Amino acid sequence: MKFNILTLFPDMFSAVNTSMVGRAVKNGLIDFNVVNIRDFSTDKHKKTDDMPFGGGQGMLLMAQPLWGAMDSVGAQNKRVIYMSPRGKLMDQNLIEDLAQEEEIVILCGHYEGVDQRVLDYWNCEEVSIGDYVLTGGELASMVMIDAVARMIPGVLASREAAVDESVYSGLLEYPQYTQPRSFEGLDVPEVLLNGNHQLIHLWKLEQALRLTRARRPDLFQNFLSRRDELTRPERKVLDKVISEGSEDEQGK
Template sequence: MHIDILTLFPEMFHGVFNSSILKKAEENNAVQYNPINFRDYTDNKHQKVDDYPYGGGAGMVLAPQPLFDAVDHLKEQRKNTAPRVILMCPQGEPYTQEKAEELSEEDHLIFICGHYEGYDERIRTHLVTDEISIGDYVLTGGELGAMVVIDSVVRLLPGVLGNNESAIKDSFSTGLLEHPHYTRPREFRGLSVPDVVLSGNHQKIEEWRQKESLKRTYERRPDLLEKMELTDEQKRWLQVWKNEK
């Protein structure tokens, strides 16, 4: 996968891309990152990339010319791919694990990170393929949001995680929150590990994990269950917990 990031602050990405899983992914040739200062594409003699909004109002608006020219250039460099052009924006669709899995199938992603009041609407309507929001709040710019999306996508690429099942069983990948985990010691400050995970009976362990995953979702994110088709057994478990309440 090739990832271009159009930003006014490419240095923000250097520490993130040179650490942990994201660094290993690039070293293993699973991904290539390319942070670009889109100010380099402006035709304004003062290197401006923004202007006052028509009709007045607070703040500055990113002009279309630098971003259109930058995306055109990136597409020209990689003619054999049709990139997803992603605008990081509070007005975008809420980001989900399902979206991360969808994007992980692509060969080329281009992220646009704004840093002003907003974007010229022509950028939204004629340049981007996706608008993404990582939450119902406003950040100073799109850079942090892009980092979140890139991290969640890259870890899904084949061979990036040491164990490919890790991503498959993550929270939200199954539609549910992940089950509890335990490690040594068996007893810690009077707190014990559940007997079932020490039983060696893999069938019982898997049943326990599925049940705990469902219970945790019911307790913490019941909204997720509204989107799922539950089995009869899962419905019985839910009814038991509801009766206990």
């Protein structure tokens, strides 16, 4: 998959050449084309922003340099994502959808945004990573790139590694432990040491259900619709956690 990244700060994207994504680049699974928007400014000082018509706070990225940057990557025939706090909230469905593309263009805004004509002409999809505002779209785009990269075949050791974590399964991830078995008087739960894979699976499910119910009740409610997909022992665990929640509510 190829990511074309349009930004005023290309040096920030040195981070994509590290860790899992960096290995995917070396293995030819991912390709990055980082484009400096400033290179396409026709202003002698390479100016890329100006004050908005009608007044308002801050500065806007101008249409002219953005137009040239878009043209340079053939954005007319590609899916274009604009990282924006007013965009659609990024979720797993969108991530998996983007992972099906062979090539996408990511526009990183800065200042107070970009000239609307750019968004309209290039049919940009506005995407947000959360209900807060960042200085620019660079960090947000790296979050999206990392999430999409995980879904590309071959990037992780297996498909299971990509989907068996956190919200991929519909639940938050269960607690995990490693050596030593005992540390500072704190012990690893005995169930994880007995080698009974069925009991371990049910313990992990129970912990994930409890964490999700406490921290993300919206995800927990969504997971309830999948009850019929569970095995009988799994349904018993789910019913146990539901009953615990009911008892907690009554105790308040």
